[in-house]
Amino acid sequence: ETGVTQTPRHLVMGMTNKKSLKCEQHLGHNAMYWYKQSAKKPLELMFVYNFKEQTENNSVPSRFSPECPNSSHLFLHLHTLQPEDSALYLCASSQVTGFRGGPGELFFGEGSRLTVL
């Protein structure tokens, strides 16, 4: 496998369910990201992990809980979501070359389409 893969591609859940989104990157990168893409809104950065350490939490509600067990895997645990959380959740990875970041290119997965009923 190559690139960034996300599972599941589609998820429908009730407001009381607990589910997880999974992301795996096969590019040898050291940073991973979760973005939220909602209709008619700009892409929103949710979380950033550099070298498995969370370096950014963009005021995301606690019902979203990220986990990065190693530099190749990233999870987004979901619980007690709201209908307005329905969106496409995009995972990305990049190579950070130092404190000052790097070339800036992110490699995205195809996304997990979440529908909260």
Add this chain to the structure above:
Amino acid sequence: GDSVTQMEGPVTLSEEAFLTINCTYTATGYPSLFWYVQYPGEGLQLLLKATKADDKGSNKGFEATYRKETTSFHLEKGSVQVSDSAVYFCALSDPTAAGNKLTFGGGTRVLVKP
């Protein structure tokens, strides 16, 4: 903070028409600039980038020039094809920030009709 503004769509064109998508930015430093493209049902792919003023990024017939004086990075293609139908995102990356955090514009949907 940093921000990116791009023209709203949808933009509807005929095949072989000229495409321009405007993008302007505000940033405190000297950002790197990107255009990403999202085809239907897919994630975002890097289309082109420029890392300093007057750089021109190009790929697949698309071009954009980093204009520091006008804080712009407009995307152009001289002759579009139906396969160019997608959503295009302008983005910037602050090289002084830890990690690669992209700030995206709202996206411009382009529809090319045969």
